Amino acid sequence: MIATPPVAEDAGRRNLLLLVQLRWLAVAGQMATILAVQFGMGVALPILPMFATLGLLIGLNLVQLLAERRRPVTNGQLLAALLIDVAALSVQLYLSGGATNPFAGLFLLQVVLGAVLLRPRSGWLLVAVTSAAFAALTVEYRPLDLSPRFASALSAPYLIGNWFNFTLAAVLIVLFVTRITRNLSERDARLAAMRQHAAEAEHIVRMGLLASGAAHELGTPLASVAVALGDWAREPAIRSDPALAAEVEDMRAEVARCKDILSGILLASGEVTGQAPERTTLRRFLTDIIARWDSAHPGLVSVDDALGPDLGIVADRALAQALSNVLDNAAEAGARQIELEARRTRDTLILSVRDDGRGVPAAILAHLGKPYQSSKNRRGAGLGLFLTSNVLRVLGGTLAVSNRDGGGAEVVLRLPLAALSLEEAT
Known part of the structure; x- marks a missing residue:
């Protein structure tokens, strides 16, 4: 029989594969956006460092695909992968306008993934890191050289409010997603316990039916043995021999004990044995x-x-x-x-x-x-x-x-x- 991996390890691998798939989409989306802005809108971007960042993400994906087949995936590995994604996004945003870049809201995607995939403490750590990165990008970034038709001025209060809005949304997401995840885990545990009890109850029913059938089958031969032993006890040859008489009495007592046990089995299985509750x-x-x-x-x-x-x-x-x-x-x-x-x-x-x-x-x-x-x-x-x-x-x-x-x-x-x-x- 082929052994199946533990559920926790299997979930970790599937979560890692999900992150890899999302990272491929992120790499493709960022590449398309960079090319569209550079050549479609005519906005000069630092192409080389931005493409180098994408190259690091591609390399990380390849490394994780190879490592996933060798050892179990832990919470720390998932956290490290998400932190690398946050760092890469921070670099891309720093090179393209910082918090004024409309794609700064993508930090929330990392927060949601962390709330779903990571342990609660790790999810809160991701909230702190993304909030700090967002705050840093409001004051330190490389401005874009935009043409007048694309240029706009965002005031400092707006950028601070935008950061506060992001932090509040991240906190609420992690708070409620972790609670929902915990409720779902507790529900799954209760369902697993109920299924276990149902399986045990079915096992008990099968054993009860087997025991009840065996009790019925054994009742007749035990009654015959009891009758035979009663006849033996009245035989003159046995009555005249104290040792034989004692052995016959012992056998009659043991048969009576067996019959009492069988009556108990039938009573426990819900069958009427002719005895009123005592x-x-x-x-x-x-x-x-x-x-x-x-x-x-x-x-x-x-x-x-x-x-x-x-x-x-x-x-x-x-x-x-x-x-x-x-x-x-x-x-x-x-x-x-x-x-x-x-x-x-x-x-x-x-x-x-x-x-x-x-x-x-x-x-x-x-x-x-x-x-x-x-x-x-x-x-x-x-x-x-x-x-x-x-x-x-x-x-x-x-x-x-x-x-x-x-x-x-x-x-x-x-x-x-x-x-x-x-x-x-x-």
Whole structure:
């Protein structure tokens, strides 16, 4: 696959090519104007220095065309190119009447280009340079030897007013163009974020459909296994052997756990499982999650209960699975001790999971909340934090992951209590 250049570098190259094209037009226009004034109007101009200035612009264009193919174009390079254009225009105007030349207004073109193409600070620098050049050309320039029918006298107050008018226009152009550019950039960033969220939502929908289908498909064989294990448990040969009976009971418990997980998947995907929403309390909800997880990882997790007075809620199976995913990640990272701190403010539930494992690699932290970001080399790994972050986002919460100074990681889940609380009867 052919790698595409970064957007910023591509924009810089295109902006440089735009300046090159405009400079070709400027060179052609100035050459035509010089020839028309010299030979059409009969006004004597210093042809050699003016054409030498045009030659410098042509050389700059050729150099920039060659350099553009070798390295990225920076803001400094664009600023330098525009400053050279301002210098060249200043020389041409100095040789042909200064601020009395009607083409002095072309300084505004450089200001507009700077406001659009450069960073704000560089755009303001260009305003200062062009304003200073315009002011200098009002007092220092080479007068044109015009015939009486072309000659006119411009007073000093007019020239000063003309300079002030130019400076005011340049300031307003940069002020409003930079604001418009910033607004457009913010809008593009919002649209990019919305497209990213839409792509993630589509990915979640696909995974949900896959998980729902798999849950339906697995339900039948699990039911058959449960029936078979029930029959085995009643067999005299197994009942008479304590070791076999214990193994069968363990298998029945694991099958029941699998069926419970599948029911949670169907409930999270919006399908009816025959179970009414479970009313419980916040403390009991968290205690049940930890008890189920601790049965598979005995003695690994400890709970710091700072919830205060208990609160009636509706048990959210998706949140329970999200918290289990965080605990699973800590265990798979080699943690020997996991601490769950549960506390709440007036309207927010905060669950902090701290472990002493290997921590979270920097590459995964940089792409937190994206699918398949995992240090585990197995198919399907990396969905735990992705699903957890999206569950919290749907419920109006947030997920934060960081590495601890002493080793291990800390995952903080914040969730508005309104997403779980029972509405009080009125």
